[in-house]
């Protein structure tokens with residue numbers, strides 16, 4: 440059983456757990472290189488926070504934050520993904536050496552992202568979110584959260600294929616914490632294996648998220664244990680890629696889990 444780790448490189452002033460720590464390009468590049476040393480297979484560079492209520496960032500500012508970081512980390516030989524919903528930001532990142540576009544809106548914010556990925560042969564990550572970052576936690580509601588996420592992702596896969604993206608370059612993500620209550624998040628993680636029916640690599644991001652704090656009252660800086668527990672259980676359910684801030688701890692945990700699971 441193998442799982443890949445995607446290390447989070449947030450070049451933002453306001454990300455929910457590490458906002459402002461790596462806003463200068465040099466700091467973000469050094470942080471990304473450190474995460475790679477610790478065992479990250481992919482570095483996910485983002486210039487806009489998606490936490491509930493975060494300020495929207497214009498394309499120019501998002502570009503200014505991310506492009507130099509992507510360029511340097513790619514030049515160092517790392518696999519880089521760009522965490523964006525904007526075509527222009529994604530395009531600049533692909534020009535700078537990124538090979539994966541991680542779009543938390545699954546092409547709904549900017550449908551041109553599909554054609555761009557098709558054209559460049561980039562991997563496209565399609566994530567589920569109910570509502571928008573501004574509104575998503577107001578009153579998330581589903582008949583059956585797993586069915587809703589699976590149907591949404593199936594439809595988005597079709598849309599991406601229609602835009603020309605090769606099916607083998609599409610990854611899917613249930614979007615833990617994006618328009619979901621605690622119970623929704625727990626049920627998605629419990630039944631994650633059902634998303635394997637869609638036949639695409641499964642990316643899961645639980646790192647430091649609020650649902651962990653809702654279980655034990657911890658703050659964002661103090662959720663490594665919950666991150667590891669949920670990540671390892673996601674791995675056992677068939678997750679292929681885990682998006683984490685704390686790479687060293689996740690690398691050890693997943694290595695030991697892989698040794699046990701065989």
Ligand code: HH2
Nearest residue numbers: 449454455488489490541566612615644
């Ligand atoms: N979660 C966050 C951001 N991007 N992308 C994918 N594919 N899946 C996720 O679960 C996911 C994501 C939120 O985490 P973070 O980047 O630390 O926070 P912020 O959005 O506040 O920058």
